[in-house]
Amino acid sequence: MYAYAACEDAVLLYPLYALLFTEHGLSPAAVSSLFALWSLTAFLTEVPSGVLADLVSRRLLLVVSPLLSAAAFALWTLAPGYGTFAAGFVLWGVGGSLRSGTWQAHIHAELAVLGRAGAYPRLIGRAEAVGTVSALLCALAAGPVLAAGGFTAVGLASVAAPLVAAVVALTLPDTRARPLPEHEVAASGDGTEGVTEPGARQVLREGVAALRGAAPVRAAVVAVAGLAAVLSLDEYLPLLIADTGLALTAVPFGYGLILAGDAAGGWLADRGTEHPGRVLAGGGCALAVGAFSATPAGLVGVAVAFGVLRWAAVQADTRLQRETADSSRATVSSLAGSAAEVTSLASFGLWALGSAWAGPAVLFGCAALPVLVLAVTWRR
Structure with missing residues (x-):
């Protein structure tokens, strides 16, 4: 989980993406509109993504989340322009919503299965600390990378990090018990009681x-x-x-x-x-x-x-x-x-x-x- 947190925040574009936008001719008002779109997307998808995380595999959502972020950074790097910047923020906002709530719920549920729910504050706190340090190190590295390879090098490195995070997410445990769909319970025919999957x-x-x-x-x-x-x-x-x-x-x-x-x-x-x-x-x-x-x-x-x-x-x-x-x-x-x-x-x-x-x-x-x-x- 520490590796996942580190890769999620190892994005060299974080301290530079506003400069990327202005470098391609966007006015301050246009940049602000992108930030507003990002916030609106995150707000609108926050609760639906949480409901989804209670219905499907939370590990699956933790895999998809960084993939959407990687797609956003790839758009910005390979086809920069207002339209792709906006599309990237929508992807990034949805990806962030898939992670928000899901990450904490997944960790707590897995610890509960192991009878270690009391370890939650230590593990989640240290994961956040690892992510913060990762972001700080990337911020320090962003300048030299930009000087050496321009925004293309910074963007490609920013695509790679969430892709690694998605691979790491595949190794996370996923033992949380989920109810069976109603048709599977009915088809079991073994006389045992089943819990139908909630909508x-x-x-x-x-x-x-x-x-x-x-x-x-x-x-x-x-x-x-x-x-x-x-x-x-x-x-x-x-x-x-x-x-x-x-x-x-x-x-x-x-x-x-x-x-x-x-x-x-x-x-x-x-x-x-x-x-x-x-x-x-x-x-x-x-x-x-x-x-x-x-x-x-x-x-x-x-x-x-x-x-x-x-x-x-x-x-x-x-x-x-x-x-x-x-x-x-x-x-x-x-x-x-x-x-x-x-x-x-x-x-x-x-x-x-x-x-x-x-x-x-x-x-x-x-x-x-x-x-x-x-x-x-x-x-x-």
């Missing part, structure tokens, strides 16, 4: 019912969505780093420091679980102090905060998996993912409004407030 509507109803009827599930979804809103601000980290007075050439090092904190939080996700509210409160304070200082030294506090936020995100996801029945696990995870998409978009909107009167340091400092609210309301 998509039934699975969706079960997922929604889990949210409505179980307060712990709702609390977990709120935590997932709330933390996603703050974590989505990582898109603005380069602005915060530049606002500290660092030279432009030093911004990547500051960004690397914060990514290292993020990875550490994922790697240590199974530690400190006795007092999650206190840990999260500490992260909120670190974010406020580090951001409001508006100094390079304050980036250490921001790095600590993002590590805590990643740690808390794993804790919230663990709660969600623990409180959800396997028959609708991926569906509920995807509903939480949809809520996270909404809160992330709200964060972007609030940033746009706030940037009219405050700089990145103040806005990031203010982001500590929802973190502290989540810390106060956190329940194990």
